[in-house]
Amino acid sequence: MELIKIYDTTLRDGTQGEDVSFQMKDKISIAHKLDELGIHYIEGGWPGSNPKDIAFFKEIKKETLSQAKIAAFGSTRRAKVTPDKDHNIRTLVAAKPDVITIFGKTWDFHVREALRISLEENLELINDSLAFLKENVDEVIYDAEHFFDGYKANPAYAIKTLQAAEAAKADCIVLCDTNGGNMPYEITEIIKAVQKQITTPLGIHTHNDSECAVANSLHAVKQGVVHVQGTINGFGERCGNANLCSIIPGLRLKLKKECIPDEQLRRLREVSRYVYELANIAPNKHQAYVGNSAFAHKGGVHVSAILRNTETYEHIRPEVVGNATRVLVSDLSGKSNILAKAEEFNIDINSKDPVTQEILEKIKEMEHCGYQFEGAEASFELLMKKSLGTHRNYxxxxxxxxxxxxxxxxxxxxxxxxxxxxxxxxxxxxxxxxxxxxxxxxxxxxxxxxxxYPKLKDLKLHDYKVRVLPNGSGTASSTRVLIESGDRQGRWGTVGVSDNIIDASYLALIDSIDYKLHGDDKS
Missing domain, CATH: 3.30.160 (Double Stranded RNA Binding Domain)
Structure with a gap:
């Protein structure tokens, strides 16, 4: 089975996303995480564009990676300047990466309007830039920018640009949906046309402006593409790049393609969270495969079914991507939810126990008043213990x-x-x-x-959220306060609701401290 190479550009293309920024040390740390995940190529940045990226390529040489190749990114030479005299090309070579990736213009509109050169001159830029780089580095990848839009506008010229890259012996030609507006059926048909005229291995690089980046990447692989580019969590300019956290399990679990080993696939969620953390961005809980809600079940019918067999409402086993099944408790809950949470908390009750129904009614009543336990499972565990009479009053x-x-x-x-x-x-x-x-x-x-209780010194407040509940009372409205706390052992959420924001905060704070004390007793 042919191996699909994964090319990660989080450290370059990903940082072009709004609110995304990494310090140089962050980039080194993320590179190690990507290597541990089994990523084949890590694009570290554009060394000709800023000092931070130059420093990265200098520092990464001091690090030991198990298998990933480090790629440097740049562009074709400038018009009327030979490759050996072009500052960008020389800087790429001086960075001494394992791989050099450059992009060039495919769309005749861009050649005329952006570069303001002839179509023939653009072909020369592509060919001699790649040929020069091939003399100075073992592996060269060519990104055909705006390829799909360029092909639709002028198919013959778009193919000529690829042929110029092929003649320079580029190791891989990557077809880019740079504006992110193409549909899966268009991607497939255009790749078929390319394969009739280009024999160099093909790659795919898509953006998510039409919410099709992942689908376009998977369709490209089905058509025979062997190199896939993307970013962790889909970070990137505008609506983002193709999300590798969806593409990788899609390749491995859905298309049954070789990409990264199963044992490393289990680290996918861990890497996703790590990149969010260093970017200082709250994780998207609804993100496919790796999000907190990806395998979370709320409706009583759903929970009852997954307790018998998780395949009833889960498309894969969450453990294979490092995630886990979660049962949520809300006013939509049935007894199955309560029993599942009790088992999770090692609390011994059964469906015939009157307390189970009592807890269920209490939850529905509290949620009607504005409580929400989906992010406050510590408060829910305390509620269960109080109902059962097993709660210790510290x-x-x-x-x-x-x-x-x-x-x-x-x-x-x-x-x-x-x-x-x-x-x-x-x-x-x-x-x-x-x-x-x-x-x-x-x-x-x-x-x-x-x-x-001296151990309370370990208790830290990590997050504090206030939500005004929509009851039309303006500043007198009820508020819900969600608090995330933690210690050296883990994190937990608590909730408080009141028409007084201080009282709501107090209720959540008390539950947080109470949960910490109960946890210390367990340990």
């Missing part, structure tokens, strides 16, 4: 007060919270300042409890 808050004060217009507001907390037979009355009322309240509660 502390009681007898009362709290929060003061937010701004004395003059040019002064920052100051926040102070006082709490009265009872632990066992002892009462603590504590005050603390904070950066805002919620932070002050959090600091005061922790200050009181850490005397009794």
């Amino acid at each position: 502390f009681s808050v007898l009362g709290f007060r929060v003061v937010d004060e701004k004395r003059t217009d040019d002064q920052r507001p100051s926040s102070e919270a006082t709490v009265l907390i009872k632990v066992g037979g002892k009462t603590e009355h504590t005050a603390a300042l904070g950066n805002g009322p919620v932070n002050a309240l959090d600091n005061a509660i922790r200050k009181a409890l850490e005397k009794f």
Whole structure:
């Protein structure tokens, strides 16, 4: 079976996406992750365009990769300048990558309007740039920019540009849907036409402006393309590049093609999350294959079915891409949801236990009031334990007060919270300042409890979200607060709902601390 080579351009094309930026050290770290995943080519950047990319190619030489080749990206030479004198070409060679990839113009419209040279001159640019690079590096890849649009506008000329690359002995010719507007049926038909006239191995590079980048890439492989370019999480300019987190499992699990080994495929979600983290972008929970919701089940009928056989509502086993089945709890839940979550939390109940129905009714009532447990499973576990009478009461808050004060217009507001907390037979009355009322309240509660439970010093608040619930009451509307907390062992979510934002925050904070204490008892 022919191996499909995966070419990752997250570190170059991916960084052209809005809000995406990596420091040089981040790029080195991501390169290691991609190598561990089994990616064949890692495009590190355009060394002729900025100092950061030049530094990357210098530093990556000091690193040891298990199998990935490092590619440098650039363009054909400028008009009226020979390759050996062209700064871009010389910089590519000086970077000393394993592979050099350059792009050239395919669309006659671009040749005339962007380059402002003759069509024949453009063919010379492509041919002698590639021929020069082949004399200086073992492997050269040619990206035929705007190929599909160029072919539709002028098929004969588009093919001539590929023939110029083939004559220069390029190792792979990549057909690019640069504007991302072509449909799968167009991609297939045009590739068929190309294959009648070009014998060099073909690659595919697509953008997602019509939401077809993944489909176009898979159709291209079905037609015989052996090299696929894309980015992790689909990062890229405008609507993004083809998403390798969907393409790779599509190739391996759907088309049954050799690309990366199954054992490395299990790292796909891990790599996806890692790249999101370094880009400082919240992961897309609805992302296919690797998202938190990709194998999450909410409807009672669905949950009942997957408990018997997961294939009823899952197209693959989530473990093969490093993901997991999740059962959500909401007002759409049935007893199956409750039983599945109880099993997940090692809580022993069954469908005939009256408490199961009690929990179900309680959840539906709370969700009607605005609660949401899909991102707050810690709060749900505590709710179950309270219903079963197995919840340990570590502390009681007898009362709290929060003061937010701004004395003059040019002064920052100051926040102070006082709490009265009872632990066992002892009462603590504590005050603390904070950066805002919620932070002050959090600091005061922790200050009181850490005397009794020192492990609370490990507790960190990672995320805080406020949602105004749509009840038409304006600033008096109810709010839902979701908090993500964590320690060295993991992370968890809690929720609070109230028509007072401080009270909603307090409820979520208390659940977070309570869950931490229960977890410490388990360990």
